[in-house]
Amino acid sequence: MSESPNLLRNFDNFIINQLKESYKTKSDITNLKGVSLFHEPFTHCVINDLVSDSNFVNDLNAEIVAKLKYHEKNNDLYKFHQTKDLGKNKSKHLSQFRDQFLYGQFLDFLKQMTDIDLSSTKIDVTSSKYEHTDYLLCHDDNINKDLHGRRIAFIYYLVPDDWNSDGSDGGNLDLFSVNDKLEPIDIVKSLIPKRNSLAFFEVSDRSFHQVAEVLAKNKTRLSINGWFHGPVNPKAVRKAEIPQELSSYQDVEPDQFFDWITEKYLKPINQTGIQMKFSSSSEIKLDKIFHNLKYEQTSKELESENIKWIRKGPYNRRNYEIADPESLPDIVKELSKVLTSDFMGLTLSNMTGLALHASVPKNKPDDDDNDEDDYSDEEDEENECENGEDDEFESDFESEVNANDVEPSENKRKLEQEEENDGSKPCSSSSLNKKLKSTESEQEVENTDTQTNSENVKNIEEPKEYGNPKFHCEVRRWKQGEYTLITDDDDDIKKEALDLMLFFGCKNWSINCGGNISYIARDEDSELLTVNPEENCMALVYRDTETLRFTKFVNSELNKINSNGCFYEIYIVYYE
Known part of the structure; x- marks a missing residue:
């Protein structure tokens, strides 16, 4: 066994100078004694047969597998296993590779080739293990905040000898081109892992890359990877x-609205019960929200080849498809219109207590505590859903999203009592406004009659603030490789909102496919709430500015349970 694996033993000064000149002039070199150097979309290099002693490679591989402890890493950006930093690991072959090679021969080689003053004391080293459906999504590695930091990233591959060279095993290192805003827009090159090869690239604002999903079931993408540190350019x-762009509600005919929504969700007493549940957890799932025939027709029409799907990026924020609204089938247009109508805003206000209709006053921060005392046990029983179907509106979400509790106002309770005898359909928005004004006028008269009583002066209501509700709507298609990521500067997270999620074509969906929506607290890793795609089920989630959301990466397992290889979502965000 070689005591010192040597990269440079077969390289003379002519080859070193060729590589150095290529690095300086940005000219490409292809397979110069196993070394290829390219400069688009950013400077990167691949060295094949890095260590000449195959016994050392095999011993290093075996030692890593047997002795290192890998920890699961799983969030919006990645899913794989990784060790802690190996800078002080004392395993025989690993320490030799690190100390004699990374800190020695290879560091000297990089300094000569790049003319960068790389640190001889600071190299980050870990080992990563990617198995079936694991991935690492688009990022640039550039977390540098000082003038010294990550300068060159490297990956030394210890994949099996039979890792397919055609890329069919997945796990490729994909490189992205960027636009004039330095946003990643296209995968322009894929480096296929090869045993005993090393890839490295210079970290910069342009170095966007990803580890594509591993497709092989019985092979592991094993590597030693990290960063050489040195002086960096300002970000x-x-x-x-x-x-x-946000929009105002659309007008729909009452009958059109009633043709979609099932009867039980239109009854005021049921809407009050839903609001009671929503106010305690800020989320709820409404099963069988639409008439089955309408839902099934919509599901079928979403598969139309006439729909124009447009990819929405950039890759470091999101990767999924949205439908061109003009290309949607009529029934999908109709549903989108119903969900963004004045009637829907009113219905959602009744179900959530949020001011999602112009006639509904905004809730004040201190209203919650006061409202709690307004309910007696008898009133709680009266607000149970009809026929004892209280459990019908229980949320199956696993956790909670923190938000203000909202209770129905006294005016709304009066209105619900009036409407209870009107049948299953709520009144139109115009008649509702009249009723709200009527009940408010009655209350003003009552307050006037009691103003002589000093104790009741406190009960005079302050002027109410009404909202100007807006929405944003997207019809989405989710396929293998698509996702959304959490980014702190998204405009979407700068204000409170109500998310509505409605899925189609997900009958056989399972958690192993990805595509579920996760809600987390800012600066926290643990999930607050998970929304899973379900047929004919509307999920409502209220989120504040400290709550973030992302759609988990959709992996290749979806293709096995869905013949179309995709499912659909109508996503609407409402603002008060």
């Missing part, structure tokens, strides 16, 4: 995204 200031 470029990226322009903020243009905020998404």
Whole structure:
């Protein structure tokens, strides 16, 4: 066994000078004694047969597998296993590879080739293990905040000898091109892992890359990887995204609205019961929200080949498809219109207590505590859903999202009592406004009659603040490789909102496929809430500015349970 694996033993000064000149002039070199150096989309290099002693490679591989402890890493950006930093690991072959090679021969080689003053005391080293459906999504490695930090990233591959060279095993190192805003827009090159090869690239504002999903079932993408540190260039200031355009509610005929929503969700007493549940957890799942025939027709029409799907990026924020609204089938347009109508705003206000309709006053922060005392046990029993179906509105979500509790106002309770005898359909928004004004006028008269009593002066209501509700709507298609990521500067997270999620074509969906929506608290890793795609089920989630959301990476398992290889979502965000 070689005591000192040597990269440079077969390289003379002519080859070193060729590589150095290529690095300086940005000219490409292909397979110069196993070394290839390219400069698009950013400077990167691949060295094949890095260590000449195959016994050392095999012993290093076996030692890593037997002795290192890997920890699961799983969030919006990645899913794989990784060790802690190996800078002080004393295993025989690993320490030799680190101390004699990374800190010795290879460091000297990089300094000569790049003419960068790399640190001889600071190299980050870990080992990563990617198995079936694991991945690492688009990022640039550039977390540098000082003038000294990550300068060159490296990956030494210890994949099996039979790792397919055609890329069919997955796990490729994909490289992205960027636009003039330094946003990653396209995968322009894929480096396929090969045993005993090493890839490295210079970390910069342009070095966007990802580890593609591992498709092989019985092979492990094993590597030793990390960063050489050195002087870095100041980070470029990226322009903020243009905020998404918000719209006002659309007009629909009452019958059109009633044709979609099932009867039980239109009864005021049931809406009050839903609001009671929503106010305690800020989320709820409404099963069988639509008439089955309408839902099934919509599901079928979403598969139409006439729909124009447009990829929405950039890759470091999101990767999924949205439908061109003009290309949608009529029934999908109709549903989108119903969900963004004045009637829907009113219904959601009744179900959530939020001011999602112009006639509903905004809730004040201190209203919650006061409202709690307004309910007696008898009133709680009266607000149970009809026929004892209280459990019908129980949320199956696993956790909670923190938000203000909201209770129905006294005016709304009076209105619900009036409407209870009107049948299953709520009144129109115009008649509702009249009723609200009527009940408010009655209350004003009552307050006037009691103003002589000093104790009741405190009960005079302050002027109410009414909202100006807006929404943003997208019809989405989710396929293998698609996702959304958490980014702190998204305009979407800067204000409180109600998320509505409605899924189609997900009958056989399972958690192993990805595509579920996770809600987490800012600066926290643990999930607060998970929303899973379900047929004919509307999920409502209220989130404040400290609550973030992302859609988990959709992996290749979806293709096995869904013949179309996709499912659909109508996502609407409502603002008060």
